[in-house]
Amino acid sequence: MDFSKPKRPVDRVFLHCSASDSEAHDNIETMRRWHLERGWRDVGYHYFIRKSGELEAGRSLEEVPAAQQGHNTGSIAICLHGLKQEKFTKAQFDTLIALCREIDKAYENQLTFHGHCEVSAKTCPAFDYKTVLGLTESGDRKNAPASEPQRVEQPILELTAKGAAVAHLQALLNEKLQIDLTIDGHFGQLTKAAVISFQRKKGLVDDGTVGRRTWEELLA
Ligand SMILES: [Zn+2]
Structure with missing residues (x-):
């Protein structure tokens, strides 16, 4: 899974659900259509995770999302297809965990992860994202290393070498x-x-x- 940081500053990741369990809606194109119907210029999310665990790209990461009203700046928005808590799949969570690990790593594990519900009255996402991602109260990933281990060079060293x-x-x-x-x-x-x-x-x-x-x- 490849993730490259966008040029705009990012400090938070927001998680969403599509509020549908319909198979017909299980794709980024449906999300895009819904959002275009609202008059937006593109789908609001950066990523969509299907029930199969397949990851689909939404709007460009260079663009601020349209996903958490009043809290879009500095964020990346990820949506999982689903409505009922018990209908989200392990494959979706595996993809989400891997994606969040990659994103966090690109920012030296300095990002925090949040549910849409933390900044709105919506029950979104409908799954227990804090448990799935292993988050602290402040939204840090508990098992993220404080910083990536430094790769230490091992050149040939002899008398008078420095560094x-x-x-x-x-x-x-x-x-x-x-x-x-x-x-x-x-x-x-x-x-x-x-x-x-x-x-x-x-x-x-x-x-x-x-x-x-x-x-x-x-x-x-
Ligand atoms: Zn949401």
């Missing part, structure tokens, strides 16, 4: 050897000596240069 990878190396050496190198990102003589003792401990070539094999052992 974040060296700092990472020093932290790993401290942990593995129970020593207390200063984590300053400078590969000096003390760091080299620590690399050599680590390499000897692991039966590696003790040349004081951190190559692929040494990284593997450090990260094991």
Whole structure:
């Protein structure tokens, strides 16, 4: 599932239901027709999720939705087909969860997720979205990591190397050897000596240069 951030600012996602269980209405084109009949220029939602779990695209993400009167700015609107709580399907929820995960990830898990009912008197959506998405009171996804893990580069390091990878190396050496190198990102003589003792401990070539094999052992 691919999601690319629109250029307009977004800080919230709103969830809706189509208020119909009719098979004939189970598609974005019906939603579009309903909304055009209201005089809107396009369907109000960005996404529509069919009972089968199939995801359909609605209006462009670059456009503000027409879905939560007075609360459209800064939002993305997702609609699930359905009316009766018990008639929503697991396939729909699986798609919704995957979509929300992707959207949240694109914003470093800073978004909050809400039901239309939070900003209107409507019973929308008709399913228990807080349980389905695992939301906190404020609408954060409970199981979202605080931030995505940083990918750490593992270049070949030797005496006089500098930078974040060296700092990472020093932290790993401290942990593995129970020593207390200063984590300053400078590969000096003390760091080299620590690399050599680590390499000897692991039966590696003790040349004081951190190559692929040494990284593997450090990260094991
Ligand atoms: Zn709604």
